Amino acid sequence: MRRSLPVVGDLLAFQSDRLRFITSAHRDQGDVARFRLGPFPVWQLAHPDLVRSVLVTDAAGYRKGMVLQRARVVLGDGLLTAEGDVHRHHRDLVQPAFHSRRITGYASVMVDRSAAVSASWAPREPLDVHAATVRMTLETAGTTLLGASVDVGTVEGALADLLSAYKLAFLPFSQKLQGLPVGPLRRLQRGRKRLHGLVDSVVAERATSGRDGGDLLSALVLSDDRLADQELRDEATTLLLAGHETTANTLAFALHLLAVHPSVQASVHDEVDGLGEPGPDDVDRLPLCRAVVSEALRLFPPSWMMGRQALVQHQVGSHVIEPGDLVVLPQWIVHHDERWWPQPYSFDPSRWLGGAAGADRPRWAFFPFGAGLRRCIGEGFAWTEAVLGLATIVRRWRLRPVPGRPLRLDPLITLRPRGGLWLIPEPR
Template sequence: MPSRSLPVVGDLLTFQADRLGFVTAVQREHGDVARFRLGPYPVWQLSHPDHVRSVLVSDAARFRKGMVLQRARVVLGDGLLTAEGDVHRQHRVVVQPAFHSRRVDGYARVMAERAAVTSTSWRPGEPVDVHAATVRMTLETAGATLLGTDLDADVATVEAALADLLSAYKLAFLPFSERLQGLPVGPLRRLRRGRTSLHDLVDRMLADRERSGEDGGDLLSALLLGSGNGAGDGVTGGSPVARSAVRDHAVTLLLAGHETTANTLAFALHLLAHHPAVQARVHAEVDAAAGDEPPDLDRFPLCRAVVSEALRLYPPSWMMGRQAIADHEVDGQVIAAGDLVVLPQWVVHHDHRWWPRPYAFEPDRWLGDGDPGRPRWAFFPFGAGLRRCIGEGFAWTEAVLGLVTIARRWRLRPVPDRPLRLDPLITLRPRRGLWLIPDPR
């Protein structure tokens, strides 16, 4: 156990003070299998790709979702992020067709249009918070493609609600935190406010759709009406889903369907602004494919490599959590049932054993055949196994299209007095924005 551990709180204070530094130090000082304590909870940090495979793939039945997502059920209900066991499998079957590759290809035009509208609003030479811009872009895309709803007037509501929910992250590891949610103080009050805002917005959206009775060919129509998804591959088998479950799915899609992609695209643009030689190569690749509408993603291997490197350097899911439901042995040590397990992408993605010059931005490492000696699970930004992110293809398409669309119009450079600061909460996001200067090409 780390020497910094204290009575009662364990390592919680040190962890909260510098989460990324803490998990990095744990691996450096104690190796790939380390044990510490967050408040009352014993926690095992597993930092080898073989451990990732074991917990998420081969031995996944021995684990359930970790503490943070268990607590998130107060907002997300039994959406895909939080549901367990048979409920999760049933819900995944319901939602999966909306993310089929044919459907995602159909979303591409909307994604490109939203990226173009977003970047057209920038003013030459004026600093812009690209994270705020990508958040608006991805939220409007999720609303249009998945929920068939124009969220333009509601972006501020969703973002304020998300900020309220993220503010409660620090409470996840406090003892009896689930019993404290009724207290009218600080993050708990903001948590309830965020939940109310989201639920009111989604309830209004559902009521409007039910009144109209219109089938928009989107996921929301399929859930409410049992209509299939307009692509010949039925979503619900012809049976409407219970209204409470529809709301859970809609809230989950609103949050998860935009947040991580917005962060990834913002980080990718940040990296290009700080590496003008790579940005020039991206511009050359984009210019060579001018005229494609929407762009054919196969023509942009470097853009995809830039997104891959952004996901490695700044993984939006920076640490995955699980809780053991049965004893599990790893490298001769026993993780007891009830113990928490964390798999930190931040650590594995920056491990020099798998990634030469691990903190350097080198998108060329993703071109060609890659490193044949690198373990499969040295890179897992979307998780792994049966609970691998259902929207992975959606996210890749939107991030690459967003990068291509913005690079066609702008050359980006840093704002000298606004350095990037990271905020590792439920997701890894920029703290107080990510500011760049756009110059017209």
């Protein structure tokens, strides 16, 4: 275990450059690394077999990690943060909305939003494509999940406020500090108020009108097994944030990868041109687009590190994880491990093409959506939106990088581009 500072442990080094910190921990200590973030002993487990153990075989011995525990101040007992019977009950209620048949119905909204937003771009003018994909996915989430138009500025402003408090998650006594109206904590409270106000108005309208818009919120409000008002707010808030943020990031990174690899972009153009205007039934007819999205999820995983907290003692080789210890499973490390991914930092969509692609790779060497009972319920929704969104955009535009505006990463709760992700769209 590395030498740590009193009280804060390795927190300052971690906050200074999170990706470099976890990468160096893996390089120095291997697949089982140990460090301390504030008062919390942390075990970094970076092997696919250990990922399977924590998320699948021994999942009952863990609960959500510290970041999502702290996120309950905003998300309450939504699917991301709830535990035990509450999580199982809510998942059973929400699951039908993510059935493949329902997602096919949502797909037309995904294509329409992608087409409308990208049609507004100015030819040959530098564009923050991350801001654009956020708008696309947020409008889609509002329509398909909440059945309402949402104010993009309000949600993004609230999300920025919430993300500003990420660094506080591992501070000593951070849970007791959350009510103080200072600095990032003031922004956290402001973001929560803005987001809850927006969601409460949508929930109240639906409950009063009894209108069934064919969206997820309608199903929850009108269900015979209706959730309490607080539970409805928690689920609606969670779905609005989780239903757009990670997909927006993935789609932006995929567009960046195409812009800096023009030969692959040309092949994607060929695939999309052969299909015509993308439609709800075309996801399976776009294998190269899906492969590009897969590489974006591997190279820039929106969930760059998953956290759990041990409830019981666990033996990992010669190491003992004690109850209360934190465990982190870093997609950033596992997805870039040369044992599973030859030339791991290279963009190579062919990894995902062909019937035997990945046959010799451990199952959990790729886990962008988690695993086990807590696997992301919206995975199918995200794949559909990312693939169709990519196809819709590249059918209209050829993208190239903006000189002097390199991609910079910001690993907060999710992995985002710092300062936007700037590309130049050229009409095809």
